[in-house]
Amino acid sequence: MKKTLNPSSTILITGAAGFIGSALSERLSNNNFSVIGIDNLNKYYDVNLKLDRLKRIETVGRENFEFIKMDLCDGPSIKGLLTDYSFDYIVHMGAQAGVRYSLENPQGYIDSNIQGFFNLLEASKGLTKLKHFVYASSSSVYGGSKNLPFSESENVSRPVSVYAATKACNELMAFTYSHLHGIPLTGVRLFTVYGPWGRPDMAAFGFLRKILASEEIEIFNNGNMKRDFTYIDDVVESVLRILAKIPSKLGTNQHDYENAESCSRVLNIGNGSPVSLMEFVDILEKCIGKKARIKFVKFQPGDVKSTFADMTEFKQLTGFEFRTPLDVGLQKFVSWYTSYFK
Numbered sequence: 001m002k003k004t005l006n007p008s009s010t011i012l013i014t015g016a017a018g019f020i021g022s023a024l025s026e027r028l029s030n031n032n033f034s035v036i037g038i039d040n041l042n043k044y045y046d047v048n049l050k051l052d053r054l055k056r057i058e059t060v061g062r063e064n065f066e067f068i069k070m071d072l073c074d075g076p077s078i079k080g081l082l083t084d085y086s087f088d089y090i091v092h093m094g095a096q097a098g099v100r101y102s103l104e105n106p107q108g109y110i111d112s113n114i115q116g117f118f119n120l121l122e123a124s125k126g127l128t129k130l131k132h133f134v135y136a137s138s139s140s141v142y143g144g145s146k147n148l149p150f151s152e153s154e155n156v157s158r159p160v161s162v163y164a165a166t167k168a169c170n171e172l173m174a175f176t177y178s179h180l181h182g183i184p185l186t187g188v189r190l191f192t193v194y195g196p197w198g199r200p201d202m203a204a205f206g207f208l209r210k211i212l213a214s215e216e217i218e219i220f221n222n223g224n225m226k227r228d229f230t231y232i233d234d235v236v237e238s239v240l241r242i243l244a245k246i247p248s249k250l251g252t253n254q255h256d257y258e259n260a261e262s263c264s265r266v267l268n269i270g271n272g273s274p275v276s277l278m279e280f281v282d283i284l285e286k287c288i289g290k291k292a293r294i295k296f297v298k299f300q301p302g303d304v305k306s307t308f309a310d311m312t313e314f315k316q317l318t319g320f321e322f323r324t325p326l327d328v329g330l331q332k333f334v335s336w337y338t339s340y341f342k
C-alpha cells in the first residue's frame with residue numbers, strides 16, 4: 001500500500017469478522033493503523049470461522065486492533081461508538097451478504113443492510129474528523145444488464161434480488177447523506193471476491209468442499225454463466241487506495257447530476273476478466289488434482305448470467321493494476337483451505 005493514509009489514523013471496520021472486513025482489519029492493523037472492528041457474529045455461516053479470522057487479526061495486528069461485538073441495527077450503540085471514538089475513516093463491510101439467501105430471508109437484508117447502513121450514516125453526521133466513509137456495494141446492482149463490461153454510469157434501477165435492491169438503496173442513501181451533510185462517501189461495487197478465509201456460501205468454497213468429499217457440485221444454467229472473480233488481496237489493496245482518495249464535491253464523479261451536489265461516488269472493484277463457470281471448475285480441478293462430479297441445474301431466480309467490471313474509472317483514480325490471475329488465486333485458496341481444515 002502506498003503510504004498515503006496517515007498511520008496514526010483511527011479506522012472503524014464493520015463486519016470485521018467477515019471475509020473482506022477481516023482481511024482489511026489485518027492489513028491495516030499490521031500497518032500500524034488503529035483499527036476498531038465491529039461485528040455481530042451472526043450465524044449465517046460457521047461462527048468458528050469468524051472467530052478464527054478475529055484470532056488471526058489479533059495475532060498479526062496485536063495491540064492495534066480492538067474488537068467490539070455490536071449489531072449495526074442497534075442505533076444507540078452505533079451512535080455511542082462513533083461519538084466516543086474520533087474515527088478518521090469508516091470502512092463498512094458489515095452486511096447480510098448472499099444473493100440466494102435473500103429469497104429465503106429478505107427481512108435480514110432489510111435489517112442489516114438498510115437499517116444498519118442508515119444507523120451508521122446518521123451517526124456520521126457532524127463528525128468533523130471523519131475524512132472518508134467507504135462502504136461495500138455489489139456488482140449485483142447491475143442486475144441482468146447486457147451492457148458488458150459494467151460501467152459505473154449504467155442505470156442500476158433494475159435490481160433482480162432483494163440483496164441487490166438493498167445495495168442499490170445504500171448507494172442512493174449515500175448520495176443523500178453526502179448531499180445534505182457533506183459526508184465524503186464512496187461505494188465499492190465488489191465483483192465475486194474469493195481467496196483464503198473466504199465465505200462458505202460462495203462457489204469457490206462450496207465447490208472445493210464438495211470435490212474433496214467426492215460430492216456432486218451443482219452448476220447453474222448448464223454452466224452458461226460468467227463471473228469476474230476477484231482475489232481478496234487485490235480487493236484489500238483497492239479499498240485502501242480508494243480510502244486515500246477522498247471524493248470532493250462533484251469531483252471525480254462520473255455522473256452528471258444537474259442540481260444536487262454531493263461528494264458521493266461509486267467505483268467498481270473487479271478483476272476485469274470474466275471467466276465461465278466451467279472454466280472456473282476446470283482451473284479448480286487442476287489446483288486440487290481431482291475431477292468434479294457435476295450436476296447441471298436450471299437458472300436460479302435472483303441470479304445474473306454474467307458479471308464483468310469496467311475498471312477504467314478505478315485505474316484512472318488509483319493507478320492500480322490487479323495482480324492475481326484466477327489460477328494463482330485459486331491455488332492459494334486451495335492451499336489455505338487444506339491446511340485450515342486438515
Ligand SMILES: NC(=O)c1ccc[n+]([C@@H]2O[C@H](COP(=O)([O-])OP(=O)(O)OC[C@H]3O[C@@H](n4cnc5c(N)ncnc54)[C@H](O)[C@@H]3O)[C@@H](O)[C@H]2O)c1
Binds near residue numbers: 016038040112
Ligand atoms: N464476497 C463477495 O464476493 C462480495 C461481493 C459483492 C459485495 N460484497 C459485500 O462486501 C461486504 C463484505 O462481504 P463478505 O464477503 O466479507 O461477507 P461476510 O458475510 O463474510 O462478512 C459480513 C460480516 O458482517 C457481519 N454482519 C452482518 N450483519 C451484521 C449486523 N447487523 N451487525 C453487525 N455485523 C453484521 C457478519 O457477521 C459478517 O461477519 C458485504 O457488504 C457484502 O455484501 C461481497
